[in-house]
Amino acid sequence: MIDRLRGEWQGLRAAVAGLSPNARRAAVVLLTATVLVLFHLQVGSRRVYLDTLDNALGFADPAFGSWAWWFGMQGVLGFVVPALMLVVGFRQTPAQAGLGLGDWKLAGGLALAYLPLVVVGTWVLSDGIAFQAQYPHFFGAKTDWGVFLGYEALFLFYWIGWEYLWRGFVLFGTAPALGAPLAIVAQTVPFAILHAQKPPAEAYLSIVGGLALGALVWRCRSFWIAVPIHAAQMLALDLFCTLRYRTGASGVGLGALAEALGGLG
Template structure:
Protein backbone atom coordinates (compact mmCIF):
# COMPACT_ATOMS: atom_id res chain seq x y z
CA UNK A 1 0.00 0.00 0.00
CA UNK A 2 2.86 2.37 0.86
CA UNK A 3 4.55 1.71 -2.47
CA UNK A 4 1.28 2.43 -4.28
CA UNK A 5 0.95 5.75 -2.46
CA UNK A 6 4.54 6.69 -3.33
CA UNK A 7 3.92 5.83 -6.97
CA UNK A 8 0.83 8.02 -7.07
CA UNK A 9 2.68 10.91 -5.43
CA UNK A 10 5.51 10.59 -7.97
CA UNK A 11 2.99 10.58 -10.82
CA UNK A 12 1.29 13.70 -9.47
CA UNK A 13 4.68 15.38 -9.08
CA UNK A 14 5.48 14.64 -12.73
CA UNK A 15 2.11 16.07 -13.79
CA UNK A 16 2.72 19.18 -11.73
CA UNK A 17 6.13 19.71 -13.32
CA UNK A 18 4.68 19.21 -16.79
CA UNK A 19 1.89 21.68 -16.04
CA UNK A 20 4.31 24.28 -14.73
CA UNK A 21 6.56 23.82 -17.76
CA UNK A 22 3.58 24.45 -20.04
CA UNK A 23 2.77 27.81 -18.45
CA UNK A 24 3.76 30.99 -20.24
CA UNK A 25 6.13 32.80 -17.87
CA UNK A 26 5.09 36.32 -18.82
CA UNK A 27 1.35 35.68 -18.55
CA UNK A 28 1.72 33.82 -15.26
CA UNK A 29 3.81 36.62 -13.82
CA UNK A 30 1.51 39.41 -15.03
CA UNK A 31 -1.68 37.91 -13.61
CA UNK A 32 -0.04 37.06 -10.29
CA UNK A 33 1.79 40.36 -9.96
CA UNK A 34 -1.34 42.35 -10.79
CA UNK A 35 -3.00 40.82 -7.73
CA UNK A 36 0.07 41.61 -5.62
CA UNK A 37 0.20 45.28 -6.59
CA UNK A 38 -3.53 45.72 -5.90
CA UNK A 39 -2.98 44.44 -2.37
CA UNK A 40 0.07 46.69 -1.95
CA UNK A 41 -1.77 49.75 -3.21
CA UNK A 42 -4.76 49.26 -0.92
CA UNK A 43 -2.56 48.44 2.07
CA UNK A 44 0.35 50.87 1.74
CA UNK A 45 -1.72 53.57 0.05
CA UNK A 46 -4.32 53.71 2.82
CA UNK A 47 -4.95 57.31 3.85
CA UNK A 48 -5.45 56.36 7.49
CA UNK A 49 -2.06 54.64 7.51
CA UNK A 50 -0.56 57.86 6.15
CA UNK A 51 -2.26 59.98 8.81
CA UNK A 52 -1.14 57.72 11.66
CA UNK A 53 2.45 57.07 10.64
CA UNK A 54 3.63 59.66 8.13
CA UNK A 55 1.69 62.90 8.51
CA UNK A 56 2.96 63.96 11.94
CA UNK A 57 5.92 65.90 10.52
CA UNK A 58 3.78 67.88 8.08
CA UNK A 59 2.09 71.19 8.87
CA UNK A 60 -1.52 70.49 9.92
CA UNK A 61 -2.88 72.48 6.98
CA UNK A 62 -1.14 70.15 4.52
CA UNK A 63 -2.14 66.81 5.99
CA UNK A 64 -5.52 66.44 4.35
CA UNK A 65 -4.27 67.07 0.82
CA UNK A 66 -1.13 65.05 1.49
CA UNK A 67 -3.26 62.05 2.52
CA UNK A 68 -5.10 62.15 -0.79
CA UNK A 69 -1.81 62.67 -2.59
CA UNK A 70 -0.43 59.59 -0.86
CA UNK A 71 -3.39 57.47 -2.02
CA UNK A 72 -3.17 58.78 -5.58
CA UNK A 73 0.61 58.42 -5.62
CA UNK A 74 0.53 54.81 -4.47
CA UNK A 75 -1.94 53.99 -7.24
CA UNK A 76 0.33 55.67 -9.78
CA UNK A 77 3.38 53.88 -8.40
CA UNK A 78 1.94 50.38 -8.11
CA UNK A 79 -0.38 50.64 -11.10
CA UNK A 80 1.94 52.31 -13.61
CA UNK A 81 5.58 52.73 -12.62
CA UNK A 82 6.24 49.31 -11.07
CA UNK A 83 4.32 47.21 -13.64
CA UNK A 84 5.89 49.02 -16.59
CA UNK A 85 9.36 48.55 -15.13
CA UNK A 86 8.81 44.83 -14.59
CA UNK A 87 7.73 44.28 -18.21
CA UNK A 88 10.76 46.21 -19.41
CA UNK A 89 13.36 44.71 -17.07
CA UNK A 90 12.13 41.13 -16.72
CA UNK A 91 10.74 40.51 -20.20
CA UNK A 92 12.63 43.05 -22.30
CA UNK A 93 9.49 44.54 -23.86
CA UNK A 94 9.72 47.86 -25.65
CA UNK A 95 7.20 50.69 -25.00
CA UNK A 96 4.96 49.79 -27.94
CA UNK A 97 4.68 46.17 -26.77
CA UNK A 98 3.70 47.40 -23.30
CA UNK A 99 0.98 49.72 -24.61
CA UNK A 100 2.99 52.86 -23.89
CA UNK A 101 3.42 54.03 -27.47
CA UNK A 102 1.19 56.49 -29.30
CA UNK A 103 -0.40 53.70 -31.31
CA UNK A 104 -3.28 54.66 -33.59
CA UNK A 105 -3.44 58.15 -32.12
CA UNK A 106 -5.74 59.52 -34.83
CA UNK A 107 -8.45 57.01 -33.94
CA UNK A 108 -7.88 57.68 -30.23
CA UNK A 109 -8.21 61.45 -30.76
CA UNK A 110 -11.41 61.00 -32.75
CA UNK A 111 -12.99 58.80 -30.07
CA UNK A 112 -11.98 61.20 -27.31
CA UNK A 113 -13.33 64.16 -29.29
CA UNK A 114 -16.70 62.44 -29.66
CA UNK A 115 -16.89 61.10 -26.12
CA UNK A 116 -15.68 63.95 -23.93
CA UNK A 117 -18.48 66.41 -24.86
CA UNK A 118 -21.00 63.72 -23.88
CA UNK A 119 -19.24 63.30 -20.53
CA UNK A 120 -19.16 67.07 -20.02
CA UNK A 121 -22.92 67.32 -20.53
CA UNK A 122 -23.67 64.26 -18.41
CA UNK A 123 -21.55 65.38 -15.46
CA UNK A 124 -23.02 68.90 -15.71
CA UNK A 125 -26.48 67.40 -15.23
CA UNK A 126 -25.34 65.18 -12.36
CA UNK A 127 -23.66 68.10 -10.61
CA UNK A 128 -27.04 69.75 -10.09
CA UNK A 129 -27.79 67.26 -7.34
CA UNK A 130 -27.03 68.25 -3.77
CA UNK A 131 -25.65 64.79 -2.97
CA UNK A 132 -23.02 65.14 -5.68
CA UNK A 133 -22.09 68.66 -4.58
CA UNK A 134 -21.57 67.41 -1.03
CA UNK A 135 -19.29 64.58 -2.16
CA UNK A 136 -17.21 66.01 -5.03
CA UNK A 137 -14.41 66.84 -4.99
CA UNK A 138 -13.57 64.44 -2.17
CA UNK A 139 -11.03 66.86 -0.71
CA UNK A 140 -13.41 69.63 0.34
CA UNK A 141 -10.91 72.54 0.72
CA UNK A 142 -10.38 72.26 -3.06
CA UNK A 143 -13.87 73.72 -3.51
CA UNK A 144 -12.86 77.13 -2.17
CA UNK A 145 -9.34 77.51 -3.48
CA UNK A 146 -8.44 77.18 -7.16
CA UNK A 147 -4.77 76.56 -6.46
CA UNK A 148 -5.66 73.68 -4.15
CA UNK A 149 -8.20 72.41 -6.69
CA UNK A 150 -5.66 72.30 -9.52
CA UNK A 151 -3.03 70.61 -7.35
CA UNK A 152 -5.55 68.03 -6.16
CA UNK A 153 -6.68 67.28 -9.73
CA UNK A 154 -3.07 66.95 -10.93
CA UNK A 155 -2.48 64.33 -8.24
CA UNK A 156 -5.78 62.71 -9.19
CA UNK A 157 -4.61 62.42 -12.81
CA UNK A 158 -1.59 60.39 -11.71
CA UNK A 159 -4.02 58.07 -9.95
CA UNK A 160 -5.89 57.50 -13.21
CA UNK A 161 -2.69 56.78 -15.10
CA UNK A 162 -1.92 54.05 -12.56
CA UNK A 163 -5.45 52.69 -12.50
CA UNK A 164 -5.73 52.46 -16.28
CA UNK A 165 -2.26 51.12 -16.99
CA UNK A 166 -2.61 48.27 -14.52
CA UNK A 167 -5.59 46.82 -16.39
CA UNK A 168 -5.56 48.31 -19.90
CA UNK A 169 -1.76 48.19 -20.20
CA UNK A 170 -0.03 45.71 -17.93
CA UNK A 171 -2.69 42.99 -17.89
CA UNK A 172 -4.04 43.55 -21.42
CA UNK A 173 -0.73 43.65 -23.29
CA UNK A 174 1.11 41.46 -20.78
CA UNK A 175 -1.26 38.53 -21.37
CA UNK A 176 -1.87 39.15 -25.09
CA UNK A 177 0.79 36.63 -26.26
CA UNK A 178 -1.20 33.88 -24.53
CA UNK A 179 -4.81 34.98 -24.80
CA UNK A 180 -4.77 37.12 -27.94
CA UNK A 181 -8.02 39.07 -28.38
CA UNK A 182 -9.46 37.32 -25.34
CA UNK A 183 -7.10 39.41 -23.18
CA UNK A 184 -9.74 42.15 -23.45
CA UNK A 185 -12.08 40.04 -21.32
CA UNK A 186 -9.32 38.89 -18.98
CA UNK A 187 -8.47 42.47 -18.00
CA UNK A 188 -12.16 43.33 -17.55
CA UNK A 189 -12.69 40.69 -14.84
CA UNK A 190 -10.57 42.16 -12.02
CA UNK A 191 -11.64 45.66 -13.05
CA UNK A 192 -15.29 44.70 -12.52
CA UNK A 193 -14.48 42.86 -9.28
CA UNK A 194 -13.00 46.03 -7.81
CA UNK A 195 -16.36 47.77 -8.38
CA UNK A 196 -18.39 45.18 -6.51
CA UNK A 197 -18.89 47.46 -3.47
CA UNK A 198 -20.17 50.32 -5.63
CA UNK A 199 -23.90 50.96 -6.20
CA UNK A 200 -25.23 48.20 -8.47
CA UNK A 201 -25.72 50.36 -11.59
CA UNK A 202 -22.07 51.45 -11.40
CA UNK A 203 -20.97 47.87 -10.75
CA UNK A 204 -22.85 46.61 -13.82
CA UNK A 205 -21.57 49.47 -15.98
CA UNK A 206 -18.01 48.64 -14.90
CA UNK A 207 -18.35 45.33 -16.78
CA UNK A 208 -19.47 47.07 -19.95
CA UNK A 209 -16.98 49.90 -19.52
CA UNK A 210 -14.08 47.54 -18.81
CA UNK A 211 -14.71 45.54 -21.97
CA UNK A 212 -15.30 48.65 -24.09
CA UNK A 213 -12.17 50.42 -22.85
CA UNK A 214 -10.14 47.26 -23.27
CA UNK A 215 -11.37 46.89 -26.83
CA UNK A 216 -10.58 50.52 -27.62
CA UNK A 217 -7.07 50.23 -26.20
CA UNK A 218 -6.53 47.01 -28.13
CA UNK A 219 -7.61 48.71 -31.35
CA UNK A 220 -5.48 51.79 -30.74
CA UNK A 221 -2.52 49.73 -29.42
CA UNK A 222 -1.99 52.27 -26.65
CA UNK A 223 -3.38 52.54 -23.13
CA UNK A 224 -3.18 56.35 -23.10
CA UNK A 225 -6.63 56.83 -24.64
CA UNK A 226 -8.21 55.18 -21.59
CA UNK A 227 -6.86 57.85 -19.22
CA UNK A 228 -8.81 60.92 -20.44
CA UNK A 229 -11.93 58.88 -21.14
CA UNK A 230 -12.09 57.46 -17.60
CA UNK A 231 -10.56 60.36 -15.69
CA UNK A 232 -12.77 62.98 -17.36
CA UNK A 233 -15.87 61.55 -15.73
CA UNK A 234 -14.59 62.30 -12.24
CA UNK A 235 -12.54 65.39 -12.94
CA UNK A 236 -15.34 67.16 -14.81
CA UNK A 237 -17.76 66.24 -12.06
CA UNK A 238 -15.33 67.77 -9.55
CA UNK A 239 -15.17 70.93 -11.66
CA UNK A 240 -18.92 71.36 -12.14
CA UNK A 241 -19.67 70.68 -8.47
CA UNK A 242 -17.00 73.17 -7.42
CA UNK A 243 -18.43 75.84 -9.73
CA UNK A 244 -21.94 75.29 -8.42
CA UNK A 245 -20.88 75.44 -4.77
CA UNK A 246 -18.85 78.62 -5.38
CA UNK A 247 -21.63 80.37 -7.31
CA UNK A 248 -24.78 78.85 -5.79
CA UNK A 249 -26.29 78.24 -9.24
CA UNK A 250 -28.74 75.39 -9.86
CA UNK A 251 -30.35 74.13 -13.05
CA UNK A 252 -28.95 72.31 -16.06
CA UNK A 253 -29.87 74.49 -19.04
CA UNK A 254 -27.60 76.89 -20.93
CA UNK A 255 -28.84 79.84 -18.88
CA UNK A 256 -27.60 78.14 -15.71
CA UNK A 257 -24.21 77.52 -17.29
CA UNK A 258 -24.01 81.14 -18.45
CA UNK A 259 -24.90 82.33 -14.94
CA UNK A 260 -22.15 80.15 -13.45
CA UNK A 261 -19.57 81.61 -15.82
CA UNK A 262 -20.80 85.17 -15.25
CA UNK A 263 -20.72 84.94 -11.48
CA UNK A 264 -17.34 83.24 -11.58
CA UNK A 265 -15.94 86.03 -13.72
CA UNK A 266 -17.47 88.67 -11.51
Protein backbone atom coordinates in the same frame (compact mmCIF):
# COMPACT_ATOMS: atom_id res chain seq x y z
CA MET B 1 0.74 9.59 1.92
CA ILE B 2 4.14 11.19 1.34
CA ASP B 3 4.46 9.41 -1.99
CA ARG B 4 0.99 10.63 -2.93
CA LEU B 5 1.90 14.24 -2.13
CA ARG B 6 5.20 13.89 -3.97
CA GLY B 7 3.36 12.62 -7.03
CA GLU B 8 0.89 15.52 -6.90
CA TRP B 9 3.75 18.01 -6.58
CA GLN B 10 5.57 16.50 -9.54
CA GLY B 11 2.35 16.61 -11.56
CA LEU B 12 1.90 20.27 -10.72
CA ARG B 13 5.47 21.08 -11.73
CA ALA B 14 5.02 19.23 -15.00
CA ALA B 15 1.81 21.14 -15.71
CA VAL B 16 3.51 24.48 -15.06
CA ALA B 17 6.53 23.48 -17.14
CA GLY B 18 4.19 22.56 -19.98
CA LEU B 19 2.71 26.04 -20.15
CA SER B 20 3.72 28.19 -23.09
CA PRO B 21 5.84 31.29 -22.38
CA ASN B 22 2.80 33.46 -23.15
CA ALA B 23 0.65 31.53 -20.67
CA ARG B 24 3.30 31.79 -17.95
CA ARG B 25 3.59 35.52 -18.56
CA ALA B 26 -0.20 35.91 -18.37
CA ALA B 27 -0.27 34.07 -15.04
CA VAL B 28 2.52 36.24 -13.64
CA VAL B 29 0.82 39.41 -14.87
CA LEU B 30 -2.55 38.54 -13.32
CA LEU B 31 -1.01 37.52 -9.99
CA THR B 32 1.21 40.61 -9.93
CA ALA B 33 -1.74 42.89 -10.65
CA THR B 34 -3.59 41.30 -7.74
CA VAL B 35 -0.65 41.86 -5.38
CA LEU B 36 -0.23 45.46 -6.53
CA VAL B 37 -3.89 46.24 -5.90
CA LEU B 38 -3.78 44.70 -2.43
CA PHE B 39 -0.54 46.53 -1.61
CA HIS B 40 -2.04 49.83 -2.73
CA LEU B 41 -5.20 49.30 -0.70
CA GLN B 42 -3.16 48.44 2.39
CA VAL B 43 0.12 50.36 2.33
CA GLY B 44 -0.94 53.09 -0.07
CA SER B 45 -4.13 53.89 1.82
CA ARG B 46 -4.92 57.33 3.19
CA ARG B 47 -5.42 55.86 6.65
CA VAL B 48 -1.88 54.44 6.68
CA TYR B 49 -0.54 57.83 5.64
CA LEU B 50 -2.39 59.64 8.42
CA ASP B 51 -2.06 57.12 11.23
CA THR B 52 1.24 55.36 10.55
CA LEU B 53 3.31 57.67 8.36
CA ASP B 54 2.20 60.78 10.27
CA ASN B 55 2.03 63.13 7.27
CA ALA B 56 5.48 62.10 6.03
CA LEU B 57 5.19 64.22 2.88
CA GLY B 58 4.96 67.33 5.04
CA PHE B 59 1.87 68.96 3.54
CA ALA B 60 0.35 71.78 5.57
CA ASP B 61 -2.97 69.94 5.42
CA PRO B 62 -2.44 66.26 6.30
CA ALA B 63 -5.76 65.39 4.66
CA PHE B 64 -4.47 66.72 1.33
CA GLY B 65 -1.23 64.82 1.93
CA SER B 66 -3.18 61.60 2.37
CA TRP B 67 -4.74 62.07 -1.07
CA ALA B 68 -1.32 62.86 -2.55
CA TRP B 69 -0.02 59.62 -1.03
CA TRP B 70 -2.95 57.60 -2.40
CA PHE B 71 -2.61 59.12 -5.89
CA GLY B 72 1.18 58.85 -5.95
CA MET B 73 1.21 55.21 -4.85
CA GLN B 74 -1.28 54.33 -7.57
CA GLY B 75 0.95 56.02 -10.14
CA VAL B 76 4.00 54.08 -8.98
CA LEU B 77 2.32 50.72 -8.43
CA GLY B 78 0.04 50.93 -11.45
CA PHE B 79 2.40 52.45 -13.99
CA VAL B 80 6.07 52.48 -13.01
CA VAL B 81 6.30 48.95 -11.59
CA PRO B 82 4.18 47.17 -14.26
CA ALA B 83 5.86 49.01 -17.14
CA LEU B 84 9.30 48.00 -15.86
CA MET B 85 8.13 44.42 -15.46
CA LEU B 86 6.94 44.15 -19.07
CA VAL B 87 9.79 46.10 -20.67
CA VAL B 88 12.71 45.03 -18.48
CA GLY B 89 11.49 41.76 -16.98
CA PHE B 90 9.75 40.26 -20.01
CA ARG B 91 11.81 42.24 -22.55
CA GLN B 92 8.83 43.59 -24.44
CA THR B 93 9.30 46.70 -26.53
CA PRO B 94 7.41 49.80 -25.32
CA ALA B 95 5.01 49.34 -28.23
CA GLN B 96 4.36 45.71 -27.28
CA ALA B 97 3.71 46.82 -23.70
CA GLY B 98 1.12 49.38 -24.83
CA LEU B 99 3.39 52.34 -24.09
CA GLY B 100 3.81 53.62 -27.65
CA LEU B 101 1.71 56.23 -29.41
CA GLY B 102 -0.02 53.62 -31.56
CA ASP B 103 -2.67 54.93 -33.93
CA TRP B 104 -2.61 58.36 -32.35
CA LYS B 105 -4.64 60.01 -35.11
CA LEU B 106 -7.58 57.67 -34.55
CA ALA B 107 -7.16 57.91 -30.78
CA GLY B 108 -7.05 61.70 -30.84
CA GLY B 109 -10.06 61.98 -33.11
CA LEU B 110 -12.14 59.66 -30.95
CA ALA B 111 -11.10 61.50 -27.79
CA LEU B 112 -12.17 64.84 -29.26
CA ALA B 113 -15.48 63.37 -30.41
CA TYR B 114 -16.07 61.87 -26.96
CA LEU B 115 -15.31 65.06 -25.03
CA PRO B 116 -18.72 66.74 -25.62
CA LEU B 117 -20.45 63.58 -24.37
CA VAL B 118 -18.29 63.69 -21.25
CA VAL B 119 -19.18 67.31 -20.57
CA VAL B 120 -22.91 66.76 -21.01
CA GLY B 121 -22.96 63.46 -19.13
CA THR B 122 -20.99 64.69 -16.13
CA TRP B 123 -23.06 67.86 -15.97
CA VAL B 124 -26.21 65.75 -15.65
CA LEU B 125 -24.62 63.36 -13.13
CA SER B 126 -23.34 66.24 -11.01
CA ASP B 127 -26.93 67.21 -10.23
CA GLY B 128 -27.27 64.03 -8.15
CA ILE B 129 -26.84 64.24 -4.39
CA ALA B 130 -24.73 61.06 -4.32
CA PHE B 131 -22.25 62.47 -6.83
CA GLN B 132 -22.04 65.83 -5.09
CA ALA B 133 -21.22 64.01 -1.86
CA GLN B 134 -18.45 61.98 -3.55
CA TYR B 135 -16.70 64.52 -5.78
CA PRO B 136 -14.15 65.95 -5.44
CA HIS B 137 -13.03 63.29 -2.96
CA PHE B 138 -11.00 65.89 -1.05
CA PHE B 139 -13.44 68.45 0.33
CA GLY B 140 -10.80 71.19 0.48
CA ALA B 141 -10.68 71.23 -3.33
CA LYS B 142 -14.20 72.67 -3.33
CA THR B 143 -13.25 75.79 -1.46
CA ASP B 144 -9.88 76.82 -2.95
CA TRP B 145 -9.07 76.86 -6.68
CA GLY B 146 -5.33 76.53 -6.00
CA VAL B 147 -5.95 73.39 -3.99
CA PHE B 148 -8.34 72.17 -6.70
CA LEU B 149 -5.63 72.49 -9.39
CA GLY B 150 -3.00 70.75 -7.25
CA TYR B 151 -5.41 67.98 -6.41
CA GLU B 152 -6.32 67.43 -10.08
CA ALA B 153 -2.65 67.39 -11.14
CA LEU B 154 -1.94 64.62 -8.63
CA PHE B 155 -5.13 62.89 -9.72
CA LEU B 156 -3.76 62.79 -13.29
CA PHE B 157 -0.76 60.74 -12.12
CA TYR B 158 -3.22 58.46 -10.38
CA TRP B 159 -5.11 57.96 -13.66
CA ILE B 160 -1.93 57.09 -15.51
CA GLY B 161 -1.29 54.35 -12.95
CA TRP B 162 -4.91 53.20 -12.86
CA GLU B 163 -5.24 52.99 -16.64
CA TYR B 164 -1.90 51.33 -17.26
CA LEU B 165 -2.48 48.65 -14.65
CA TRP B 166 -5.62 47.44 -16.46
CA ARG B 167 -5.50 48.74 -20.03
CA GLY B 168 -1.73 48.34 -20.32
CA PHE B 169 -0.22 45.75 -18.02
CA VAL B 170 -3.10 43.27 -17.83
CA LEU B 171 -4.41 43.79 -21.36
CA PHE B 172 -1.10 43.64 -23.23
CA GLY B 173 0.40 41.18 -20.76
CA THR B 174 -2.34 38.56 -21.20
CA ALA B 175 -3.46 39.09 -24.83
CA PRO B 176 -0.74 36.84 -26.36
CA ALA B 177 -2.05 33.94 -24.27
CA LEU B 178 -5.77 34.70 -24.02
CA GLY B 179 -6.38 36.48 -27.29
CA ALA B 180 -7.59 40.08 -27.46
CA PRO B 181 -11.32 39.49 -26.73
CA LEU B 182 -10.70 37.49 -23.53
CA ALA B 183 -7.90 39.84 -22.46
CA ILE B 184 -10.34 42.75 -22.76
CA VAL B 185 -12.80 40.90 -20.54
CA ALA B 186 -10.02 39.89 -18.12
CA GLN B 187 -9.02 43.51 -17.50
CA THR B 188 -12.66 44.62 -17.18
CA VAL B 189 -13.63 42.28 -14.33
CA PRO B 190 -11.31 43.57 -11.55
CA PHE B 191 -11.70 47.12 -12.87
CA ALA B 192 -15.48 46.93 -12.40
CA ILE B 193 -15.25 45.18 -9.02
CA LEU B 194 -13.12 48.04 -7.71
CA HIS B 195 -16.07 50.34 -8.47
CA ALA B 196 -18.32 48.47 -6.03
CA GLN B 197 -18.38 51.33 -3.51
CA LYS B 198 -19.19 53.97 -6.11
CA PRO B 199 -22.71 55.30 -6.72
CA PRO B 200 -24.77 52.54 -8.43
CA ALA B 201 -24.94 54.28 -11.81
CA GLU B 202 -21.15 54.66 -11.92
CA ALA B 203 -20.59 51.11 -10.67
CA TYR B 204 -22.61 49.47 -13.44
CA LEU B 205 -21.36 51.84 -16.10
CA SER B 206 -17.82 50.79 -15.21
CA ILE B 207 -18.50 47.40 -16.82
CA VAL B 208 -19.42 49.03 -20.12
CA GLY B 209 -16.61 51.55 -19.74
CA GLY B 210 -14.04 48.86 -19.01
CA LEU B 211 -14.99 46.86 -22.10
CA ALA B 212 -15.11 49.95 -24.31
CA LEU B 213 -11.80 51.35 -23.10
CA GLY B 214 -10.13 47.96 -23.38
CA ALA B 215 -11.33 47.53 -26.95
CA LEU B 216 -10.30 51.07 -27.85
CA VAL B 217 -6.84 50.69 -26.36
CA TRP B 218 -6.30 47.39 -28.16
CA ARG B 219 -7.46 48.89 -31.46
CA CYS B 220 -5.14 51.87 -31.06
CA ARG B 221 -2.34 49.71 -29.57
CA SER B 222 -1.66 52.32 -26.89
CA PHE B 223 -2.95 52.69 -23.35
CA TRP B 224 -2.44 56.46 -23.47
CA ILE B 225 -5.79 57.06 -25.16
CA ALA B 226 -7.56 55.82 -22.01
CA VAL B 227 -5.88 58.42 -19.76
CA PRO B 228 -7.45 61.64 -21.13
CA ILE B 229 -10.81 59.91 -21.61
CA HIS B 230 -11.03 58.72 -18.00
CA ALA B 231 -9.26 61.70 -16.47
CA ALA B 232 -11.50 64.14 -18.38
CA GLN B 233 -14.58 62.45 -16.94
CA MET B 234 -13.36 62.87 -13.38
CA LEU B 235 -12.05 66.39 -13.94
CA ALA B 236 -15.38 67.50 -15.41
CA LEU B 237 -17.34 65.78 -12.63
CA ASP B 238 -15.12 67.32 -9.95
CA LEU B 239 -15.43 70.74 -11.58
CA PHE B 240 -19.21 70.65 -11.94
CA CYS B 241 -19.73 69.33 -8.40
CA THR B 242 -17.43 72.06 -7.09
CA LEU B 243 -19.26 74.76 -9.01
CA ARG B 244 -22.61 73.50 -7.74
CA TYR B 245 -21.25 73.55 -4.19
CA ARG B 246 -19.97 77.11 -4.61
CA THR B 247 -23.08 78.52 -6.27
CA GLY B 248 -25.91 76.27 -5.14
CA ALA B 249 -26.90 75.72 -8.78
CA SER B 250 -29.49 72.97 -9.18
CA GLY B 251 -30.94 71.34 -12.28
CA VAL B 252 -29.42 70.53 -15.65
CA GLY B 253 -30.79 73.29 -17.89
CA LEU B 254 -28.89 76.18 -19.45
CA GLY B 255 -29.94 78.50 -16.64
CA ALA B 256 -28.43 76.21 -14.04
CA LEU B 257 -25.27 75.87 -16.14
CA ALA B 258 -24.90 79.65 -16.41
CA GLU B 259 -25.40 79.99 -12.67
CA ALA B 260 -22.79 77.30 -11.98
CA LEU B 261 -20.23 78.79 -14.36
CA GLY B 262 -20.55 82.03 -12.44
CA GLY B 263 -18.63 80.24 -9.70
CA LEU B 264 -15.48 80.39 -11.83
CA GLY B 265 -15.14 84.06 -11.07
